Amino acid sequence: MKIFRNLTIATWFGVLLLSQAVHIPGWAQSSDTTKHGEFYGAIQTTHPDWFKESFLDFEEDIAEAAAEGKRLVLYFHQDGCPYCNVLVEDNFKNPDILRFMQDNFDLVAINMWGDREVVQVGGQAFTEKTLAAALSVNFTPTLLFFSEDREIVFRLDGYRPPDEFTHILNYVAEKKEREYSYAEYLAMVSESDAITPLGQPGWPVLELFDLSQTGARPLAVLFEEPDCEACQLLHEKTFRDEGAAPILNQFDLVRYNRWSEDQVIRPDGTASTIRQWARDLDLGYTPAIVLYGAGGQQVIVLDAMFKTFHTLGALEYVASGAYQHQPSFQRYLSERADLIRESGQDVDIWRY
Numbered sequence: 001m002k003i004f005r006n007l008t009i010a011t012w013f014g015v016l017l018l019s020q021a022v023h024i025p026g027w028a029q030s031s032d033t034t035k036h037g038e039f040y041g042a043i044q045t046t047h048p049d050w051f052k053e054s055f056l057d058f059e060e061d062i063a064e065a066a067a068e069g070k071r072l073v074l075y076f077h078q079d080g081c082p083y084c085n086v087l088v089e090d091n092f093k094n095p096d097i098l099r100f101m102q103d104n105f106d107l108v109a110i111n112m113w114g115d116r117e118v119v120q121v122g123g124q125a126f127t128e129k130t131l132a133a134a135l136s137v138n139f140t141p142t143l144l145f146f147s148e149d150r151e152i153v154f155r156l157d158g159y160r161p162p163d164e165f166t167h168i169l170n171y172v173a174e175k176k177e178r179e180y181s182y183a184e185y186l187a188m189v190s191e192s193d194a195i196t197p198l199g200q201p202g203w204p205v206l207e208l209f210d211l212s213q214t215g216a217r218p219l220a221v222l223f224e225e226p227d228c229e230a231c232q233l234l235h236e237k238t239f240r241d242e243g244a245a246p247i248l249n250q251f252d253l254v255r256y257n258r259w260s261e262d263q264v265i266r267p268d269g270t271a272s273t274i275r276q277w278a279r280d281l282d283l284g285y286t287p288a289i290v291l292y293g294a295g296g297q298q299v300i301v302l303d304a305m306f307k308t309f310h311t312l313g314a315l316e317y318v319a320s321g322a323y324q325h326q327p328s329f330q331r332y333l334s335e336r337a338d339l340i341r342e343s344g345q346d347v348d349i350w351r352y
Contacts, residue, residue: 037343040351052106058108071173073105074110076132097169112140114128137157138328139304196226199226206254222254223289224258283303288303309350
């Protein structure tokens with residue numbers, strides 16, 4: 001693994017620090033004499049040569065893909081992104097996934113901080129970075145799957161492991177979006193038992209089924225399922241990290257089995273089953289975390305694999321109210337990591 005030393009994380013993201021300070025519980029501003037912490041976990045990725053060499057006119061790309069019986073995928077990435085690296089190394093180098101991708105999709109790579117000119121569907125010109133901002137790309141990798149009719153039929157915000165990634169590829173390649181949502185498709189192919197109770201989490205959560213009365217504090221809704229290894233990591237690793245408690249203590253935290261038929265009243269007052277709520281959100285990964293600001297506004301959804309730094313960063317982004325003045329979650333993470341390092345502590349974005 002390549003480690004970037006003595007560089008700010010803002011350089012890694014390819015953006016300048018914003019002037020607005022970010023408050024991080026447990027970390028104080030350091031003096032100029034304090035030794036900065038190290039930054040670990042960034043991994044450079046070499047993209048495979050089967051990615052499409054595109055002139056970045058997406059209507060042309062869609063038409064060319066359709067002529068070959070394929071669909072276009074836009075893949076937003078950034079330098080040093082370890083989630084992008086595992087997508088390329090674990091997913092795209094899997095022989096079955098590689099063959100399926102090449103047979104069914106044309107994939108075009110977009111640097112979310114890049115300056116190349118692109119022509120979006122509809123003919124409007126952007127740079128790569130202004131297109132990423134216009135599309136609210138908050139995570140890398142982000143993959144947008146287009147239909148022959150130039151519509152985005154599936155959006156994947158973040159990394160999914162090979163088995164789950166294969167479900168997405170099948171869903172889009174078989175054009176199942178014409179029949180049902182991805183959440184409905186996932187329910188058909190999933191072996192999860194809605195009756196099996198969830199195991200005891202490693203962090204206390206509330207048993208609330210009427211969330212319309214919350215809103216005085218930020219709200220985190222966890223959608224999980226039985227026998228979920230990633231859910232166990234969330235509770236036993238991320239939520240027990242030394243920096244987690246000051247952030248989690250600011251939230252009302254509730255936890256549901258995503259397949260449950262139990263009734264719930266959502267923060268907006270809508271009544272449904274938990275299963276239907278997960279379907280309406282089109283959740284495809286467990287644990288999924290839906291974060292609401294004080295007042296009940298849905299702010300951000302974590303519906304992919306995220307390790308400790310990004311998960312706690314998303315929680316702090318909401319708890320601090322930073323989302324109200326900083327629309328870019330990636331830029332917020334840049335500031336957050338630099339403040340931690342300025343306090344003399346190391347940042348490792350690729351650990352639990």
